[in-house]
Amino acid sequence: xxxxTTAVFCVLFTLTGLAQNNDYNDxxxxxxxxxxxxxxxxxPLKLENAPTGNTIIDGNGNEVPEYKEIPFQSYTNNLFSxxxxxxxxxxxxxxxxAVAVSSPISIGLxxxxxxxxxxxxxxxxxxxxxxxxxxFLKLYIGSGSTYDCEKDYGVSLGAGFEYNKVxxxxxxxxxxxxxxTGFVLPVLSFGFHFFRGFDPVEFxxxxxxxxxxxxxxxxxxxxxxxAGGVLSSAFGRSRVxxxxxxxxxxx
Numbered sequence: 274x275x276x277x278t279t280a281v282f283c284v285l286f287t288l289t290g291l292a293q294n295n296d297y298n299d300x301x302x303x304x305x306x307x308x309x310x311x312x313x314x315x316x317p318l319k320l321e322n323a324p325t326g327n328t329i330i331d332g333n334g335n336e337v338p339e340y341k342e343i344p345f346q347s348y349t350n351n352l353f354s355x356x357x358x359x360x361x362x363x364x365x366x367x368x369x370x371a372v373a374v375s376s377p378i379s380i381g382l383x384x385x386x387x388x389x390x391x392x393x394x395x396x397x398x399x400x401x402x403x404x405x406x407x408x409f410l411k412l413y414i415g416s417g418s419t420y421d422c423e424k425d426y427g428v429s430l431g432a433g434f435e436y437n438k439v440x441x442x443x444x445x446x447x448x449x450x451x452x453x454t455g456f457v458l459p460v461l462s463f464g465f466h467f468f469r470g471f472d473p474v475e476f477x478x479x480x481x482x483x484x485x486x487x488x489x490x491x492x493x494x495x496x497x498x499x500a501g502g503v504l505s506s507a508f509g510r511s512r513v514x515x516x517x518x519x520x521x522x523x524x
Contacts, residue, residue, distance in 0.1 A: 300362040306519035312351040318509030325494030341494035351383035400440030407435035431462035458483040483511035
């Protein structure tokens with residue numbers, strides 16, 4: 274929670290500080306964005322020395338719990354997510370082009386558990402809810418780039434980093450606390466801008482991917498093998514994929 278609070282404070286402090294100069298009205302934008310179903314988050318794959326649920330006989334002949342290196346990765350497909358995006362144009366090239374910093378913060382409402390897209394069972398957090406706090410540097414061209422732009426269509430391209438936390442409400446207390454932690458990964462953004470009536474609208478795609486981690490056992494501690502019984506391995510990484518619709522509130 275301390276990392277989450279720090280991340281929120283840093284994002285809001287940065288954008289609020291930029292907005293305090295004399296060009297506030299010309300360069301500050303606030304949008305509302307939302308998505309239904311198309312919001313996927315995979316936490317980083319972590320390896321933890323954890324009990325398998327089986328027992329072994331130790332050197333003294335005693336039956337003790339068996340521990341192995343177990344992979345953990347949590348996943349959510351939010352049923353609905355929403356949030357606000359403060360944005361500040363730090364450099365206006367012309368009426369139709371601007372460079373900005375933005376932070377489309379998002380709260381997700383969805384169940385957290387094991388990913389259905391992996392062939393080997395891994396451990397996971399069971400819970401509900403997520404939060405995403407990115408910080409982008411974006412190039413806006415055409416519609417929505419500045420308040421003086423008169424183009425009907427436009428695009429935006431962005432790159433930055435995003436803080437994620439899944440399982441805001443954790444239900445399985447048997448998972449180690451260091452498994453369910455927030456994580457940061459690089460993200461890219463593409464937006465297509467158009468007008469709906471008199472209001473500018475953006476359709477946005479966001480993608481991010483973290484470091485790949487190799488693992489050799491499944492959630493039960495059983496070695497991963499090929500169909501022919503040969504020892505093998507699998508890989509996992511953090512990822513975010515989201516498609517959303519955004520409306521500028523103060524245009």
